[in-house]
Amino acid sequence: MRAEGLTKAFGRLLAVNGVSLLVPQGSVHAVIGPNGAGKSTLFALLSGALRPDRGRVWLFGREATRLPPEARVRLGLSRTFQVSQVFPGLTVRENLWIALEARRGLSPFPWLRARDRAWLAERLEALLERLGLKEKADRPVGELAHGDQRVVEIGLALSLGARLLLLDEPTAGMSDEETWRTVELLRALREEEGLTLLFVEHDMEVVFGLAERITVMHLGEVLAEGTPEAIAADERVQQAYLGEVVPGYEGA
Structure with missing residues (x-):
């Protein structure tokens, strides 16, 4: 999946501003940032729930900017939400x-x-x-x-045949045991079935234990992107968001 220059405003509020993202097939990529950073809006743009004011989205090599959510599902993109969507x-x-x-x-x-x-x-x-x-x-x-x-x-x-799974806070509200069981499941799905994972998560232990690359959003823009090691060492990220959440991080 690739996105270039995604921008979305709600009135005077610029929720997402010029965000670009590349998620190679079979990779695990996290998007983090404080509340109001634009993470949920970005996911809505990627899944087709919202259309961008500017910018483009490609899924599996196909232009998907104007495709509705159901068409993106048929291509292989599925999204889970903060609140379970089950019967x-x-x-x-x-x-x-x-x-x-x-x-x-x-x-x-x-x-x-x-x-x-x-x-x-x-x-x-x-x-x-x-x-x-x-x-x-x-x-x-x-x-x-x-x-x-x-x-x-x-x-x-x-x-539904997902090849790319967008997960919105997949471990929110879970116990420690449930959290790590879910992390192991996601890791196995990636390693054994080639599933691509893009997820938003507030639990930094999950983020740094699962993601191969991390995008940090702040005020609707990409503040930083890189490996977990690079993000943990980035002073801009520490000042804007992480603080002492991952002190002494040395890699998972």
Whole structure:
């Protein structure tokens, strides 16, 4: 994914100003910054929820600036939100089945539907295994712990064929155990399935433990970008945001 010069204003408020970003396939990239830095607006521009006033977006080599969110999903981009977007009254299995069927669809011909259902069932079982949710597959999602609900949301994105996953505070509200279980899942998805990850996160231990590159936003602009080591040592970043959050960082 590549973005060049993205700019978005709301009246007199310049929420995002000239932001450029390059996220190579298979990489893990974090966007950090204080509240009001423009992170959520940037994600809305990348996902198609908002259109930029200026600037361009490319997804998988294709111009995507004017594409609506559903078209970007078909290209392979999926986004998770700060608040879980799941069907709480349905089971884990039912949530994932709905997403898989939305992607694959069922043949209009009765004699082919059995084949399609067999494919969906096989894919569903593999996904439950990958997410570590097989034992909870038949429980309503609303009864699960918060961390498991977020994992289901990641599963929904995978069900839709995500190749690039935009994660908005993926570990917000989680316990330490849930946080690091989620980090390990995301790391495995990247390493074993080639998933590209772009995420916003306020937990600096997660950021510096997972990201390969970090973009720091401040007042709608890119303040700095680089490796975790470079960002931790950047005096501008320390002054604007990090302070003593990652003292003595020596790499993960």
